[in-house]
Amino acid sequence: MKVELIFITPDAEKLIESAGRTCYQSFGKQGKDTEKAFIRMLVKMGHLSVLEHASATFRVSGVSRAFTHQFVRHRLCSYSQQSQRYVDESNFSYVEPESIKNNPEAHSKFIEFMDGAKKTYSELQKLGIKNEDARFVLPNAVETQIVATANLREWRHIIELR
Structure with missing residues (x-):
């Protein structure tokens, strides 16, 4: 921060x-x-x-x-x-809580989920979905x-x- x-x-x-x-x-x-x-x-x-x-x-x-x-x-x-709505979040950065970062299994699942969210967001954009609607798949960690x-x-x- x-x-x-x-x-x-x-x-x-x-x-x-x-x-x-x-x-x-x-x-x-x-x-x-x-x-x-x-x-x-x-x-x-x-x-x-x-x-x-x-x-x-x-x-x-x-x-x-x-x-x-x-x-x-x-x-x-x-x-x-x-x-x-206006900013393209296809390559978003994210904030990972310490409790997740310090737990190897939780960290792995967290990264997997973030990568999946990025992929889904980009796929929606490629399908012609506007940022304002594609953002609905973005996590609170963005x-x-x-x-x-x-x-x-x-x-x-x-x-x-x-």
Whole structure:
């Protein structure tokens, strides 16, 4: 898995501090390098709504479709995932769970199944079946990538859960 930060709200800490200081009318206490300590205090107090003013966008790649099915259950994110409708998956890569990889018999069956799925997908394409329909034979192990944007409070929540 590779996680790449694509974008974050410019001056996010300054924005969060300003939002928090609005709640307490404590602008006079603002100064150079006060953001981190103030934000830490707010988080410690459980005043997390201020984190919703800033957002971050990440690209997550080298993950399975099974992973992204779980990931997109976080409803406060915006997602863009690699399409199996438009992308030709005839030479797909896949993610193999460690438990399967470490069991020689299971690994052999897994590879056999992946090879069979690739073959069937390609055969369907040769029969004139469009990618959007041929994809129905693809396994959840197919490697994909997804871009996700959320506010910082939601990212904190996701990290705590996952």
